[in-house]
Amino acid sequence: MNILRLSYLIGVYDPTKHDAWPWHFQYEYGQYLSAKHRVCGRERAAEFSTEKEARDFYFLWKHARTFKFELIPVQCWVVGPDPAYPPEHPKSILKAISEREPYSVRLTASFWFYAQDISTLYSARTLKKHREALLKYGIDIDQTRPAHLEIKPEPPVIQEPEKRVLTRVK
Structure with missing residues (x-):
């Protein structure tokens, strides 16, 4: 069974050179944050399942004050286990x-x-x-x-991202 999975990458850029993350049309050439807290290419970028995990990871980076970041959502199809049906199904x-x-x-x-x-x-x-x-x-x-x-075609299974709760800061 194919499942559409959503994950996030952290795109980093130098605010003295760019106003925003400049690689939106060329994701493979962008600069990302790796799992070892280093600036890297797309191949070694760290993937996160939620936005909160990605943000927390970024703010633990020692260069978080000199660089800015943008969360890059990535969707891909993964193969999950098929559901178990009874023998007469x-x-x-x-x-x-x-x-x-x-x-x-x-x-x-x-x-x-x-x-x-x-x-x-x-x-x-x-x-x-x-x-x-x-x-x-x-x-x-x-x-x-x-x-x-009768078998009816089933829509693809999409994993929903976590719902974010907005809180007001006083």
Whole structure:
């Protein structure tokens, strides 16, 4: 399962030379803060899961008074563990088919689960071969799919960042 992960980098710049972090259109050439509190390139930049962690890390740096910083949000897709489904769930059946059958049979099964018309996609001979292979899993592609075996496309999973609470300073 793909999960969209949000993390933060600390972009640093010298305020005597620039008014803001100047590398917004060329992130790979920017200056960042490394995990060892050194100015570095994009490859060695320290990543933080929250803005608070990044800010706290920056203010522990001995050059925090001479440099300024900008938090750079970075989003990337990471692979997370698939959820565990019961054996009779359509995704469990489809996973079992994926592990044991050729790609074309798996594709036919997924079309059937997603309520696609497969009679126009394959020849009668191919459909007969795929039906024989899928009957071992309790799937009869000649019959209409029961409602409990329907798979609906799921939206991507996005990890929400922590909610920030604003407090008024007196």
